[in-house]
Amino acid sequence: MNVGYYAMCIFCKIVDGEIPSRKAYEDDTILAFYDINPQAPVHILVIPKEHIESVDEINSSNSACVAHIFEVIPKIAASAGLSNGYRVISNCKDDACQTVRHLHFHILGGTRMSEKMV
Ligand code: AMP
Ligand code: ZN
Numbered sequence: 001m002n003v004g005y006y007a008m009c010i011f012c013k014i015v016d017g018e019i020p021s022r023k024a025y026e027d028d029t030i031l032a033f034y035d036i037n038p039q040a041p042v043h044i045l046v047i048p049k050e051h052i053e054s055v056d057e058i059n060s061s062n063s064a065c066v067a068h069i070f071e072v073i074p075k076i077a078a079s080a081g082l083s084n085g086y087r088v089i090s091n092c093k094d095d096a097c098q099t100v101r102h103l104h105f106h107i108l109g110g111t112r113m114s115e116k117m118v
Contacts, residue, residue, distance in 0.1 A: 001016060002016050002049050002050075003049070003050060004049070004050035005051065006051040006102070009051055009100075009101065009102050010100060010102075011045075011051075011100055011102035012051050012102060014031070014033065014047075015047070015049045021033035021034070022034040024044045024076055024079065024080065025046075025072060025075070025076045025079070027072075028049075029048060029049055029050070029068060030046060030047065030048055030065060030068055030069050030072060031046075031047055031049060032044050032046040032047075032076050032107075033045055035106070039106075039108065040108040040109060040111055040113070041109070041110030041111050042082060042086070042107070042108070042110040043106065043108055044076060044080060044106075044107040045104045046069050046072070046073060046104065046105045046107060047102060047104045047105075048062075048065040048066065048069065049065075050062065051102055052065075052102070052103040053101050054090075054092045054093055054101060054103055055090050055092040055103065056092055058103070066103075069105060073088060073105070073107060076107060077107055077109065080107070080109070081110070082107070082109040082110065084109075085109065086107055086108060086109030087106075087107075088106065088107055088108075089105070089108065090103070090104065090105050090106070
């Protein structure tokens with residue numbers, strides 16, 4: 001079982017293969033997979049394998065995986081053909097409508113998006 005597994009968490013279950021996903025990238029510490037309900041032609045989620053609840057819980061002892069996520073995002077975006085740009089979003093808790101309480105970064109692209117962010 002993955003280190004930091006949280007039994008109630010669907011993204012921990014995806015990391016462990018208990019719930020299937022269409023993977024875009026994987027290494028020892030992070031996983032990227034296609035969103036089940038895409039909101040753009042390309043919609044990929046990037047998560048740390050370790051269960052971190054949200055951006056609010058990033059700290060000096062767990063931030064290495066977050067830095068790694070941002071190093072890998074350009075490679076995932078390039079592999080998905082997003083040569084004209086993309087948007088990276090992380091919803092944090094209630095006001096941002098975070099529905100899955102396992103830190104994730106949405107990569108959205110493949111279309112011209114709205115200038116509005118809220
Ligand atoms: P958020 O609202 O920022 O918490 O985003 C959670 C995202 O997870 C949503 O875009 C959902 O469509 C997506 N999602 C939920 N369950 C799954 C799943 N089993 N596989 C892929 N994406 C999922
Ligand atoms: Zn989790």
